[in-house]
Amino acid sequence: MARFEFYLEQEVLALQEDLATGAHRPGAFFTFEIRDPKRRHICAAPFRDRVAHHAVCNVLEPCFERRLIFDTYACRAGKGTHAAIERAQQLASRYRYALKCDVSKYFQSIDHGIPRDLLARLFKDKPLLDLLERIITHSPPGAASGKGLAIGNLTSQHFANLYLGGLDHYLKQRLRVKAYLRYMDDLVLFANGKPTLHRGLAEIRGFLQDRLALELKESATWLAPVSEGLPLLGFRVYPGLIRLNGRSLHRFRRQVSGRERAYQAGRIGLEDLAGSVASLFAHVSHADTLALRRRMVLDSSLEG
Numbered sequence: 001m002a003r004f005e006f007y008l009e010q011e012v013l014a015l016q017e018d019l020a021t022g023a024h025r026p027g028a029f030f031t032f033e034i035r036d037p038k039r040r041h042i043c044a045a046p047f048r049d050r051v052a053h054h055a056v057c058n059v060l061e062p063c064f065e066r067r068l069i070f071d072t073y074a075c076r077a078g079k080g081t082h083a084a085i086e087r088a089q090q091l092a093s094r095y096r097y098a099l100k101c102d103v104s105k106y107f108q109s110i111d112h113g114i115p116r117d118l119l120a121r122l123f124k125d126k127p128l129l130d131l132l133e134r135i136i137t138h139s140p141p142g143a144a145s146g147k148g149l150a151i152g153n154l155t156s157q158h159f160a161n162l163y164l165g166g167l168d169h170y171l172k173q174r175l176r177v178k179a180y181l182r183y184m185d186d187l188v189l190f191a192n193g194k195p196t197l198h199r200g201l202a203e204i205r206g207f208l209q210d211r212l213a214l215e216l217k218e219s220a221t222w223l224a225p226v227s228e229g230l231p232l233l234g235f236r237v238y239p240g241l242i243r244l245n246g247r248s249l250h251r252f253r254r255q256v257s258g259r260e261r262a263y264q265a266g267r268i269g270l271e272d273l274a275g276s277v278a279s280l281f282a283h284v285s286h287a288d289t290l291a292l293r294r295r296m297v298l299d300s301s302l303e304g
Contacts, residue, residue, distance in 0.1 A: 001047045015048060018094065022127055024052060026138040029150060043140040043150035052172040053155045056131070063122055064158055069168045074184040075157045081233050084183045084284045091179045092226040093239040095190035100230055100241060101204065103185035104217040107160060108148045111213045112136050115149075115159045118166075167207055175203060183233060190226070197223055235287055242287040249292075252284050256296060 018024035025173050027046035045053065065076065073084035092098060102171035103109070119132050136159065140150040149156035160288075161184065171177040177200060182259045189200045201221070208214040222231055229236040234248040244252065256277055263273040281293055 004051070011048070012051075017050060019052065019055070019131065022130060023132075024131065029140060029152075031141055040151065041140070041142075044152045045150065050154070050196075053135070053153055054303070056135070057154050057158055060123075061158065064162055067122070067162065067165055069165075069172055071181040072161065072165070072183070073181065075161045076215045081183065083088060084181060085121060085233060085235050085286060087181055088230060088232055088237045089239070089242060090183070091190045092186075092230060092237055095179055096192045096225060097190065097194055097197055098222075098224070098226050098230045099189040099191075099201055100219055100220075100222040100232060101187050101201065101216050103164075103187075103208065104215045106185040106214070107151050107156065108140070108143055109214055110147060110149050110160060110163055112139075112146050112148075114212060115163055118162060119159075157184075160236050163212065166211065169202065170207055171200070171203070175200070180211060186232065188232065194223065244284060244287050244289060244292075248284075252280060253296070255280055260300065297298055 015024070026049050029043040029045060031041060031043050034042055068076065071087065073079040073081070073087070095244055115136055116133055120129060123129060123132075132155075135153070135155050136149065137146075138150070139148045149160055164182065164185065167187075168180075168182060171180050179188060181188050187204060191197050191198055191200070201223070205216055208216065222279065226237075227238055229238050229243065231245060232239075236243040236245050259268070259273055259276045259280075262268045268276075281296075284293065
């Protein structure tokens with residue numbers, strides 16, 4: 001990144017030339033593993049490629065946005081995790097039961113031919129389609145032939161969101177499902193009876209297998225009264241209450257303590273500590289955590 005920015009003008013002009021002539025080719029990924037909280041393999045593209053990805057998404061995102069239903073919340077301006085949680089609570093207060101399911105190994109299971117065909121229906125510019133195909137087919141290490149998008153790419157987030165857009169429209173328009181939301185591959189349906197949700201689950205399973213070459217993570221499927229608390233995106237959503245789940249609670253405490261230790265050891269300054277901890281507190285404030293936050297402040301190891 002430093003090298004690219006030091007030679008910014010010539011780097012940008014060279015990238016512009018490569019994109020205009022079709023000479024741009026994705027570079028090798030840098031791979032690493034995170035636990036956030038579950039283990040994920042991240043593939044980071046070279047900085048030059050990431051600049052290209054942002055340029056592509058700046059142009060294509062408005063086109064993708066027009067294809068998405070209102071109640072899909074990942075990778076969209078004005079949406080996001082907290083908006084999805086708030087919407088889930090609204091629906092939980094109107095319906096008695098909820099179904100939560102997600103796709104097994106989603107990013108690594110995406111079939112390259114399907115997003116390629118979706119994009120070909122949206123855009124007719126051949127050089128653009130050639131560029132998008134090169135990005136899509138640049139699979140992360142270890143992916144099966146013809147499958148997989150790199151989780152770390154901005155383009156992958158948008159392509160993956162669009163990939164399940166067909167399911168959204170099928171549920172809302174063909175099956176007339178009234179209460180449904182999606183955050184990437186987390187799918188949530190609400191109804192006043194379990195049979196309705198069992199039918200919805202069967203429809204989702206069939207659509208994913210027949211049209212998208214995907215399968216549900218059956219062990220993660222949750223169908224229960226909303227009074228039991230819907231597990232979603234690190235929270236537990238009740239009709240009148242939102243809690244952190246156990247993992248998120250442990251992670252929050254661990255991260256705050258880690259920032260304090262880093263400050264005490266001199267690895268970060270007071271300004272960095274304040275900003276980081278404020279961000280962590282802001283995230284958990286979307287749940288009913290006032291007592292927790294007060295206790296964390298009182299129990300802080302920092303003086304003053």
